[in-house]
Amino acid sequence: MSDTWTAVDGFVEETLHADDPALAEAMAASGAAGLPPIQLSAPLAKMLHLIASSIRAERILEIGTLGGYSGIWLARALPPAGRLVTIEVSRQHADVARSNFERADVADQVDLRVGAALDVLPVIEQEDAGPFDMTFIDADKSNNSAYLEWAVRLSRPGAVIVLDNVVRGGAVAAATDKSGARAAITWMGAQPRIDSTVVQTVGTKGYDGFAIAVVK
Ligand code: DHB
Ligand code: MG
Numbered sequence: 173m174s175d176t177w178t179a180v181d182g183f184v185e186e187t188l189h190a191d192d193p194a195l196a197e198a199m200a201a202s203g204a205a206g207l208p209p210i211q212l213s214a215p216l217a218k219m220l221h222l223i224a225s226s227i228r229a230e231r232i233l234e235i236g237t238l239g240g241y242s243g244i245w246l247a248r249a250l251p252p253a254g255r256l257v258t259i260e261v262s263r264q265h266a267d268v269a270r271s272n273f274e275r276a277d278v279a280d281q282v283d284l285r286v287g288a289a290l291d292v293l294p295v296i297e298q299e300d301a302g303p304f305d306m307t308f309i310d311a312d313k314s315n316n317s318a319y320l321e322w323a324v325r326l327s328r329p330g331a332v333i334v335l336d337n338v339v340r341g342g343a344v345a346a347a348t349d350k351s352g353a354r355a356a357i358t359w360m361g362a363q364p365r366i367d368s369t370v371v372q373t374v375g376t377k378g379y380d381g382f383a384i385a386v387v388k
Pocket of ligand 1: 210211212311337
């Protein structure tokens with residue numbers, strides 16, 4: 173099936189996405205620097221962009237910058253005075269992302285923080301950089317419950333939280349799941365401050381899915 177999934181993503185991009193040389197260059201630069209090719213598929217990245225646009229997000233938080241691919245899509249949904257705060261633990265990945273943000277002409281709207289998210293998030297809280305209208309979590313999976321807790325804490329009511337990689341080829345359905353997906357979804361289900369669901373996805377990145385939540 174995966175050839176079909178890739179073909180559909182290709183058709184969607186060709187038909188619904190504008191040509192975007194900066195995004196293509198960001199992917200090429202990330203690949204050349206040896207970053208793992210685990211950025212979002214273009215349709216899913218555009219879905220984040222459309223969510224951010226539709227809620228008129230002005231402050232977006234991202235946990236896990238990688239090479240900045242999803243960050244460019246998110247930043248492009250912001251008004252001129254809007255801000256994306258994005259956190260990356262790897263100095264090397266952050267350097268690649270910084271130049272990708274510059275090339276995409278979104279660097280002025282992006283506040284890139286290098287460090288472990290669980291160290292950086294308290295600093296962001298202290299600085300009053302929030303509350304955020306939207307948070308995208310796509311980092312090390314073992315800390316997902318802690319990241320979700322921070323996202324809820326730094327969100328305004330009505331904010332959207334999206335968490336990547338929660339289906340993992342269906343692994344989430346097994347009580348023995350070790351991917352972190354089941355633990356994160358279970359955490360979400362027990363949280364009175366958010367209302368959540370999971371959308372399963374297929375595409376160039378295989379069979380996975382994301383959780384989406386709205387903060388009450
Ligand atoms: C993988 C995919 C992701 O989207 C991610 O955030 C981490 C890992 C993977 O396919 O291994
Ligand atoms: Mg991911």
